[in-house]
Amino acid sequence: MGTEGGNVRVIAGRYRLESRIGRGGMGVVWRATDQLLGRQVAVKEIALDDSLSEQESRLQRDRTLREARAIAQLRHPHIIVVHDVVVEDERPYIVMELIDGGSLADRISRRGPVDAREAARIGIDLLSALRRAHDAGVLHRDIKPANVLVEAGGDRGDRVVLTDFGIAQVAGATTLTEHGAFVGSPEYTAPERMSGVRTGPESDLWSLGALLCTALSGESPFRRDSLGGILHAVVFDEIRPPAQAGPILPVVRGLLERDPERRLDAAEAERMLRVFRDTGRTPRPAPGTPGYTPTQRVALKKDTLKRDVPTRQISRPQASGAAQPPPKRSTRAVLVAAALVAAMAGAGVSAAALLMKDDGGGGHGGTPTSTAPHTSPGTSPGTTPSTASPSASTPGPTVTVTRSSNASPATHSTAPSGYRLASDANGFTLAVPEGFTRVAQGERTFYMSSGEVIRLGIKVADPEEGGPTGVMRRAAADGPSTNPGYRDGRVTETTHGQHPAALWEFTWDGFTRAEGARHTYDLCWEEGGRMYDVWVSAPVGKVREAREYFDVAVDTFVPS
Known part of the structure; x- marks a missing residue:
């Protein structure tokens, strides 16, 4: 039994609980003295649920002890040291090292x-x-x-x-x-x-x-x-x-990355x-990094980027390469289930009940407004979408990409690590990978990697009939004639910031048999009376880098 002297309790005959130093969802943490070894420790008193039956309480206690003992085996300088696990009056306590510092x-x-x-x-x-x-x-x-x-x-x-x-x-x-x-x-x-x-x-x-x-x-x-x-x-x-x-x-x-x-x-x-x-420089993920392929649009806040003056319109994407395989159904089911949770929680349904519900695989559900990629029409390589590519059989959610509504039209400052800001003579600024060189081809501007393997293209033009979606759909309809081996084409109506936009993604056979198939991400949007088209085209084997280049280019693009 624990003993008490005034406000002081002693548990397991050796740990004197002296003052409360923290409280969380799982219990109370005490500053304590290990009277046997004469050292200061932290003791976590696990809260028990009074609504549980005696058997359920015993199971909870056993789980706590089992997990605490497993954690006690983790010897690592950056993991809290667990000294002991004890039970007093059927309540578990975890004895840990006392850290001299706050959180x-x-x-x-x-x-x-x-x-x-x-x-x-x-x-x-x-x-x-x-x-x-x-x-x-x-x-x-x-x-x-x-x-x-x-x-x-x-x-x-x-x-x-x-x-x-x-x-x-x-x-x-x-x-x-x-x-x-x-x-x-x-x-x-x-x-x-x-x-x-x-x-x-x-x-x-x-x-x-x-x-x-x-x-x-x-x-x-x-x-x-x-x-x-x-x-x-x-x-x-x-x-x-x-x-x-x-x-x-x-x-x-x-x-x-959501997936x-x-x-x-x-x-x-x-x-x-x-x-x-x-x-002082962050490298990109090494080739072959297990599983890493960005599919969600993760945009750097552009509070310091100027976003005012629009320029021109967009063209159709040029040939580019390999399609990203759709996410596994299990992953899609997870995100659909979570989407339903978010929608229902927003409607006032009990969050705890919703979050614990296993919603199985999700074939249906509304068309949520999400952070998905935006593409635009144009004869150019495309853009990186904000969400994972939907499978052919299951329509993906309608994607809305929004910029910070209070972004101030200040001047741009810095580019992400590994990129440089390019102020282009054609009336825009964006971040491009270091080492990419500028090549002008008529109304299009390209920034290309060594050997022109990865191509980042930009076109500015006057608006066209049907807006970005009309432009992209016409470009997609012409895809088989403009891009040999055109396949897996998809146009998604979306927004870029608060502006109408469309994303076109496709695969084609590429420029040469030796290089092989290429994949294109192409985002077109209308802003300030101009139409902008930004795309990336890359061989299938380099689609990971292409996605990142595309995301950064679109997220940092500023008309001037």
Whole structure:
């Protein structure tokens, strides 16, 4: 039995609970003294649900102990050390090391956001910790600034410690929270977790991407005024990392990939951040990075970009290459289920009930307004869509891409790492990959990689009948005659910012037999009395880079 002296309790005959230092959804954390070893510790008192039956309470206690013991096996400098797990009066307690310092959330609140180099250091430490946990079959499931402790480290720098594995999940075990309520922080919760259909290591990586954005800007990119708004932001809205994320944008973009099958993995994200720390430049993902192919539009906030003066119109895309394979049905089902959750939560339905519902595979559902890619008509290589390409048999959601409505018409400042701002004589500015050279071809302007393998094209023209959608559909109808081997063509009506737009995506046989098929992303939109067409064309084997180039070009495009 625990003993009490005044306001002091002693549990397990040795741990004296002295003062409360934290409270969360899973219980209370106490500053305590281990009277046997004479050291300060932190003790987490797990809250029990009084509504559970005796058998259910026992099962909950057993799960807590099993998971805590598994976490205690994780020896890593950036994972909280678990010293002991005890039961007192049928209540579990987890005894951990006491960290001399507050949380990352506290630090941001007191001192403001961190710079890119410090964010990279935090990311490296947490990715290393997550790799260790995931290798041991442990998922954290609640990565957020409040669950990251920062211990003053003197000359060696502050130590970053991942803590609060209270809702962690151990592979092969029923999780502590699987009996009825969603536990976690929606602003940092991956879309696939929201649906209750799937949780894996990739979900922790999404949360880390959101955490890095918060560390850099002071606010999660998914913060909204209501739970329904947060869910909609996570599932549908255009993902807009803060401008401060520019130096490490390839990592943030890769982690905030809605399709978990295509999300940047921990090892590659850590490598990229280490390169940034060493060189000040963030590389793109290495060729062959497992599963990474950006499909969601992750646009850098352009509060510092000028967006006023329109220029000309758009043309039809030129030949380009390989189509991106549609996402697996299971992944699509996850996102559809999460989409339904967001829509229903916005309507006032109980979020906890919705989030725990396994909505199976989703064939139907409305046409949500989402952050999908936008393309435009034009005889040019195309643009990168904002959402995963829908399968041929299942129509995809209507996509609406919006820019920040309060973006000020200021001058542009910096380009993402690995890019340069090109102020073109034809009346626009955009970020293009370093090393790309400008080639003018009549009314079109191209920026091309070495050997003209990847082609980024821009056309400015007067508006045409039918607007962007009409232009793109006419171009698509002519596709077989203008692009040999034209196939998999698709035109999607959408918006770019608040402007009408259309996205055309297709595959064709390419310029030469040796090079093989190419894929094109082409976005056309109408703005300020002009029509703009931006496209990217690349061989099928380089479609990953092409998507990123396309996204950055469209997101940073500024008429002048």
